Amino acid sequence: MNPLRVTIWHEYRHEHHNDKVAGIYPDGMHQALAAGLAPHGFDIKTATLDEPEHGLTQAVLDETDVLTWWGHIAHEEVSDEIVDRVQERVLNGMGLIVLHSGHLSKIFRRLMGTGCMLKWREADEKERIWVVDPAHPICAGLPEYIEMPEAEMYGEHFDIPPPDALVFVSWFEGGEVFRSGCCYQRGQGKVFYFRPGHETYPIFHMPIVHQVLANAINWARPVGNPPMVRGNIPQFMR
Ligand code: ZN
Numbered sequence: 001m002n003p004l005r006v007t008i009w010h011e012y013r014h015e016h017h018n019d020k021v022a023g024i025y026p027d028g029m030h031q032a033l034a035a036g037l038a039p040h041g042f043d044i045k046t047a048t049l050d051e052p053e054h055g056l057t058q059a060v061l062d063e064t065d066v067l068t069w070w071g072h073i074a075h076e077e078v079s080d081e082i083v084d085r086v087q088e089r090v091l092n093g094m095g096l097i098v099l100h101s102g103h104l105s106k107i108f109r110r111l112m113g114t115g116c117m118l119k120w121r122e123a124d125e126k127e128r129i130w131v132v133d134p135a136h137p138i139c140a141g142l143p144e145y146i147e148m149p150e151a152e153m154y155g156e157h158f159d160i161p162p163p164d165a166l167v168f169v170s171w172f173e174g175g176e177v178f179r180s181g182c183c184y185q186r187g188q189g190k191v192f193y194f195r196p197g198h199e200t201y202p203i204f205h206m207p208i209v210h211q212v213l214a215n216a217i218n219w220a221r222p223v224g225n226p227p228m229v230r231g232n233i234p235q236f237m238r
Helices: 019-024 029-040 058-062 080-091 100-104 106-112 207-220
Strands: 005-010 043-048 066-070 095-099 119-131 145-155 165-172 177-186 189-194
Touching: 005 029, 029 043, 029 066, 029 207, 058 080, 066 100, 066 207, 080 095, 080 106, 080 189, 095 100, 095 106, 095 207, 100 106, 100 189, 106 177, 106 189, 145 165, 145 177, 145 207, 189 207
Parallel strands: 005 043, 005 066, 066 095, 095 189
Antiparallel strands: 119 145, 119 165, 165 177, 177 189
């Protein structure tokens, strides 16, 4: 079987303006993710906001089985035409993994149909990400919980539709909880939201995070059905 084709999409702005972020991700968060996911056997490409068509030409998307998405300060700079294109590919079977502040991206809000806002706080709080659906493929090989020594807090209420499967729930030192691993199907495509990934922590250098994301990419892979037949059709012949 050919390796899964993964495109890692990254806004790639903080690294240019924030020394702390540039120190953690000197080549950009997308390259850290690409390096971390490479041992899992994927055929990996990267794409960034400032490339022509945000690096997401129709040809790139047609050759992508699973797309990952990290954005934060420039969601509104993503063109609606590209959002339409990504949505169409998801509805036709491409997997989509939305990371951290991608909760407010145009594509995630479009696919969810809700506001997708939440509570947040930057106070270097400990986070425990509890596995609440251990039989789910995204939880394969994981311990009972994943601990982040320092994290940005995200708290409920998170304005999303009820997930088809909820695989992680986070606890934060400051008292809040959050639905940190949310699975959806949209059309023929699968969507996974994963909470960790604030830019001032080395989250995407963590092997356990690479394992979660590799599991999620494998879960979100297209099953390979032909395009669905819809519209006006003749009767079947007896
Ligand atoms: Zn953040």
